[in-house]
Amino acid sequence: MSEKIGIYVCECGPNIASKVDIEKIMDEIAKLEDFKDQELVVKRHKLLCSNEGKEFLEKEINENKLTHLVCAACSPRDHDTTFINVCKKTQLNPYLYRIVNIREHCAWIIPDKEEANRKAIQYIHAGMNRVLYQDSLYEKELDSNPDVLIIGGGIAGIEAALNLAGEKRKVFLIEKEENLGGKAVFLPEQKISDIQKNKNIKVFTKTVLDKLIGFMGNFEIVLKSTEKPDETTELLAGAVVVATGYEFFDSKKLPAFKFEDKDNVIDSLEAERMFSENKKITLKNGKEPKSVTLIHCVGRKEVGFCSKICCDYMLKIANYLKEQSANIKVTHLIKYLNLPYKNSQNFYDKIKEKGVEFIRYSDLSVNGTKVEYTDINNKKDMLESDLVILAPAMIASKDSEELAEMLNIDLHETGYFQEVHQKINPVSSTTDGIFIIGSARGPANIIDAMQQAKAATGKIFTQLIPGEKIIPEVMVSEILEAYCTGCQTCLQVCGYDAIYFDDERGISVVNEAVCRGCGNCVGSCPSGSLRTKHFTNPQLYQEVKEAIR
């Protein structure tokens, strides 16, 4: 089939038309030596992006039976999608079209009309060069499984399970301990019984992940029992939610903290559990304390971040103590107060009215219930009380690293799981289809964890719709098998685990459903056997050789 390229120059009203000589450009383009073997259709239009312009373009593609299309118009940021959508209505494959920006790159920035003309011709010529080397690409549809595996049966995992499970979506909830519930102290019992009653949720306790392969929509999963490691369960799911929670920093690791188990030094979780069970916080001997010191930020410096939720719950503990007996002397040793929750400030004011004291420390040492500290004005002092309650820093749970490896997701430098974008995509991990919620992605209180569970639910609801197929990226890498030497360099640079090594044939293979077309592998391939579709070397070369001439 002979090639017939359509070149359409948009006037963009006066934006392009008044700054370059469109007639001259069209003449020059039509006469290009390089294209004497191709048939060219060169036309202008007042405004290609308008409805009338789009209809014009559609008609032109169909009537002229164009094999390639170049639109010389504005920035692809403005109207690339517009013209792709026009192509989609016609027989022309949208990957055989190219936009050339003669507005921002020529008309608007080059005051000399002759120079602007020359540049515009050069850029259009470059676009024509490239488009001839472009290939048709076709979207593929893949079946997807809407079911979800949730790792971790704490409040975040429970909330995610309850939100996700439905007639058309099964949930597998795995928990390594014997019971669901995790660390949350005041967890509504109702939630656990709701889980047990829900026929679309299958709970596996004393179970951990053993293996996971695949990609969003199609994960193959192996679970194993923590008691009998040979006992495995295989299942399929389309998405994974990681809700493995946190651990406390071990305060005994701090040289300045000397206490033994018999001492009345406890952590905040122990205090909260005690209060939840007995409505009272007591000493080891069962007696009520007359004085309590609450130490904030234990290990904060060592872990390198603020745990966000401790100030808030330490205020709550102070309140329990004051409700238990108004005469208890309660003293907080704080660094800074971090009160990000909107009702915390009022609560703090209320606690202060009850006589709770706050001292800002810069350094301290603990010897049983004796606390020596230096305040922010460098004054040294000592507090001896019946009970010491510590707020240790919250750190990533110790199996995070192994889990990250198994799931092929990144860890943040703090040890928590890393978001794909911490601001605009905060519950998605660095691998598509795997989500991170609750204190597995950073310190979170119950409300935070529940909202994040719902956020992951929202993401899964919109990305894995039961009965709908998924369409993977089209502009992906491919390997020219004959050239691959099997060096496996590409496996190391791929950030998405999209390349695997075929031992039998001794070559690398791209999993197109996982590849995002970043091109890292292409740059790294010493034998030149890799290329990214729609960004091949010949395409780039053809474009660049004209553009920089």
Add this chain to the structure above:
Amino acid sequence: MDNPENVLIIGSGIAGMEASLMLSKAGKKVYLVENLPIIGGKIIKNEESFPIMDCSTCLVAPIQQEILQDANIEVLTLSAVEKVAGKPGDFKVTVRKKARYVSLEACLGCGMCYPVCPVVLKNEWEENLMDKKAVYVPCSGSLPNVPMIDASQCLHLNGKDKSCNKCMEACMFAAIDFSQKDEEFKLDVSGIIVATGFELFNVQELENLGYGKYPGVYTAFEFERLFASNGPTEGKLFLRDSEKTPDSVAIIHCVGRDEVGYCSNICCMSSSKHARFIKHNLHDAKIYNIYSDICLTDKSYQKFFDETKSHDSEFIFQFDRKKMNISKKDGKLEVSYFNGKETKESILVDMVVLANALRPSDTIEELSKALEIKRDSFGFIETEPSKLGSVETSRPGIFVAGCAEGPKDIQGSVIQSEAAVAGILSMLDQ
């Protein structure tokens, strides 16, 4: 259910935009109502966002573009919700849309109409740091890139000079349309998300801080716009109405915290960001951050804060926020405060940036009445207390996300927005 596929989102900031795109992906028809002429919300006022210091425009512009090009999303700018009747799955919404007087279809955004307009006004979106015309876009890079005409100021529209057609004559696309009228129409939707964001505390309430009295005193948003490469000074840190740069700057945290009654979450980080910006641009500038507590809400924030503290700015602890005073001394601004020893100290600076507290947006009271949803004691939208961890409001079928619910950073707003989407979709599939 009459219209199981329609959802109304009020507010086009980061929370509203994220929810719109997600719901569109799920095949729902979205009406995105915004009372300004542009979408994007507060995030587009920022040049860079902490802690990665990535360019905010680069982060948001593709999202804005995607919204405008999405066939499932109908963007209704200059619009407000007047009334919501009905029940979840079947809400009848009354929307009032103000006339733009410029055709969204015909206008290309070439900007030929601004220079010819004879009316010069202060640009509030730019914190009054620059002028605009009666036909204007709030900032360069506005999306949709279509101006509006301020009908009360336009000579043609307010009747002061009916013969003034200058913008119309300058427009090559016949996009100016003086005949447009405000409209009122009804929408049928199944669910609603309120994402109307926040405003900043009015620092003029605190006379001791001298805002409005001393030109060297700035609000946080004013500083953001000075910082912005598309702002009034194109990112150059000039003192108000001059081309002088400051040798010393004091950034005051927690301004208005005692008055609003809560910590605003983001100011410690944005103040650190401002300190970095100043230091990177004016290497010899002396920068002070005067704080009383430090709020860091993400695992990555401490590192950013610590780096700012060791490289860019001195951090001074202030014992009692109410005792701070800013006055004029030797041609500079004297900031006096009580330190950790509860004794009075002071510093002399050229510029003061007040990190003012976040407060509920101006429209929220009226909107909450129209929607019949409850607000908390601070005026933010309240989530239903009986539904722990939910983002549903007191009225079933209506959800809230982002700073409309309380102060939070971008991350927190996006999380709530995604949670609201889950709520809407759960409701629709039942």
